[in-house]
Amino acid sequence: MAEPTDLRADAARNRAQIVEAARDLFRTRGVDVPLSTIARRAGVGVATLFRRFPSREALVTEVFAEQIAHCEALLDDAVTDPDPWTGFRRLLEFIRAEQIEDRGFTEAFIASFSGDAGYRRRREDAESALEALVRRAKDSGRLRPDFAISDLVMLVLANGGLRDAPPEHAHDLSRRLMAYLLQAFDTEASPGGVPLPPASPLGLHHARRGAGDRPERRGSAAGR
Amino acid sequence: MAEPTDLRADAARNRAQIVEAARDLFRTRGVDVPLSTIARRAGVGVATLFRRFPSREALVTEVFAEQIAHCEALLDDAVTDPDPWTGFRRLLEFIRAEQIEDRGFTEAFIASFSGDAGYRRRREDAESALEALVRRAKDSGRLRPDFAISDLVMLVLANGGLRDAPPEHAHDLSRRLMAYLLQAFDTEASPGGVPLPPASPLGLHHARRGAGDRPERRGSAAGR
DNA sequence: CAGGAATCGGAAACCGATTTCCAGTTGACG
DNA sequence: CGTCAACTGGAAATCGGTTTCCGATTCCTG
Numbered sequence: 169m170a171e172p173t174d175l176r177a178d179a180a181r182n183r184a185q186i187v188e189a190a191r192d193l194f195r196t197r198g199v200d201v202p203l204s205t206i207a208r209r210a211g212v213g214v215a216t217l218f219r220r221f222p223s224r225e226a227l228v229t230e231v232f233a234e235q236i237a238h239c240e241a242l243l244d245d246a247v248t249d250p251d252p253w254t255g256f257r258r259l260l261e262f263i264r265a266e267q268i269e270d271r272g273f274t275e276a277f278i279a280s281f282s283g284d285a286g287y288r289r290r291r292e293d294a295e296s297a298l299e300a301l302v303r304r305a306k307d308s309g310r311l312r313p314d315f316a317i318s319d320l321v322m323l324v325l326a327n328g329g330l331r332d333a334p335p336e337h338a339h340d341l342s343r344r345l346m347a348y349l350l351q352a353f354d355t356e357a358s359p360g361g362v363p364l365p366p367a368s369p370l371g372l373h374h375a376r377r378g379a380g381d382r383p384e385r386r387g388s389a390a391g392r
Numbered sequence: 393m394a395e396p397t398d399l400r401a402d403a404a405r406n407r408a409q410i411v412e413a414a415r416d417l418f419r420t421r422g423v424d425v426p427l428s429t430i431a432r433r434a435g436v437g438v439a440t441l442f443r444r445f446p447s448r449e450a451l452v453t454e455v456f457a458e459q460i461a462h463c464e465a466l467l468d469d470a471v472t473d474p475d476p477w478t479g480f481r482r483l484l485e486f487i488r489a490e491q492i493e494d495r496g497f498t499e500a501f502i503a504s505f506s507g508d509a510g511y512r513r514r515r516e517d518a519e520s521a522l523e524a525l526v527r528r529a530k531d532s533g534r535l536r537p538d539f540a541i542s543d544l545v546m547l548v549l550a551n552g553g554l555r556d557a558p559p560e561h562a563h564d565l566s567r568r569l570m571a572y573l574l575q576a577f578d579t580e581a582s583p584g585g586v587p588l589p590p591a592s593p594l595g596l597h598h599a600r601r602g603a604g605d606r607p608e609r610r611g612s613a614a615g616r
Numbered sequence: 617c618a619g620g621a622a623t624c625g626g627a628a629a630c631c632g633a634t635t636t637c638c639a640g641t642t643g644a645c646g
Numbered sequence: 647c648g649t650c651a652a653c654t655g656g657a658a659a660t661c662g663g664t665t666t667c668c669g670a671t672t673c674c675t676g
Contacts, residue, residue, distance in 0.1 A: 213625030329553020
């Protein structure tokens with residue numbers, strides 16, 4: 169992760185403070201919180217932040233490195249879970265919750281897995297672990313055989329969409345979504361339908377943007 | 393819809409051109425296309441656009457008025473469909489497709505249903521129609537009894553999240569999502585799972601932002 | 617503890633977008 | 647056809663954010 173250990177002592181300290189401030193702010197406000205806000209919170213100048221992290225994405229990736237590592241560990245756990253179906257479900261539930269709880273997580277997740285940097289290897293590992301997980305779950309007979317890896321992408325994106333709900337309801341919606349989908353993935357789901365987590369008392373008019381900042385594409389988009 | 397008919401002839405013409413330009417651009421580039429681009433395309437100055445539509449949301453709502461109307465008509469159709477389950481499914485499928493095909497649709501949809509303007513009445517009508525639709529589908533025994541209205545919100549938001557996929561895959565993902573969910577909603581789904589539409593060959597690293605512009609919260613959101 | 621390189625932070629330039637301003641144009645009406 | 651209010655478009659002010667610049671400061675080494 170290119171952690172430069174050859175920084176001067178004060179610089180290293182500042183760097184750490186930046187990362188910490190960014191972690192907080194990403195979590196609560198999303199990844200598109202202004203860099204100047206992060207700098208202020210960290211007690212450094214914007215230039216310092218910019219010098220350490222030339223792009224927002226670099227900062228995002230760095231900040232969530234540990235969370236991604238956790239995610240990878242969980243993936244390993246899941247793959248080696250004695251019960252493949254349980255492993256599968258546990259991983260999905262972890263990602264689901266993390267996505268809702270931490271507004272920056274999805275971005276970090278994506279950044280990690282799509283970075284052109286030295287991530288190729290890690291990504292390939294993760295992908296093959298996922299394939300193994302899915303394979304095992306299918307072989308156990310519990311996961312439907314036509315389940316596709318892309319369905320995981322689907323799930324991450326769909327669940328990510330729920331962050332636009334009013335924050336107090338996002339969890340409920342997300343849990344229901346997951347329950348519905350797991351039922352559909354599960355070849356042995358009870359025929360009448362599985363019990364669902366409680367629903368929010370939400371009308372159509374609540375489908376509006378709910379929370380604050382929205383992760384957003386940066387850069388090239390406007391210029392076309 | 394406060395269509396001011398008391399405009400001077402040329403002003404009315406310009407207004408129409410703005411709406412038309414905006415329709416095109418919203419569809420293909422999303423609602424956050426710069427106002428100046430819309431103005432240029434419409435062949436008017438930015439000031440003119442701004443004079444007619446003091447906020448972006450006003451323009452969005454106006455532009456999609458007809459689509460929303462179409463949506464409402466479909467809702468009526470759905471409610472009166474001889475087969476409640478078919479009606480339910482058809483409405484969902486319509487919204488699903490529209491959301492993916494038309495980058496502005498979700499925003500318009502939301503704007504319509506959450507506007508403080510004279511929409512209350514329309515919204516209430518729509519909501520009670522939806523309730524009726526759901527009720528009928530449940531009464532027919534096909535829709536699971538614990539289905540909640542908020543599950544529709546869930547569906548709209550989740551499906552909206554899929555617009556972040558690479559555009560060439562968004563439809564596939566969205567169709568799979570809907571198939572999975574309909575299976576989960578359906579009390580009579582075949583026990584082994586319903587057949588699914590084809591999956592995209594998509595790895596985790598494709599979970600990145602795919603298209604260009606992203607609809608984005610406007611205005612008040614950040615200030616809390 | 618002195619010198620020099622690394623680092624700092626705030627000011628300023630920049631950027632894309634929104635909003636306002638105003639001198640000029642155009643359509644409506646007598 | 648002349649008048650005038652409505653309307654126009656482009657230029658300029660503003661805004662929130664990013665990126666660069668540079669004189670001052672801090673740490674490290676000898």
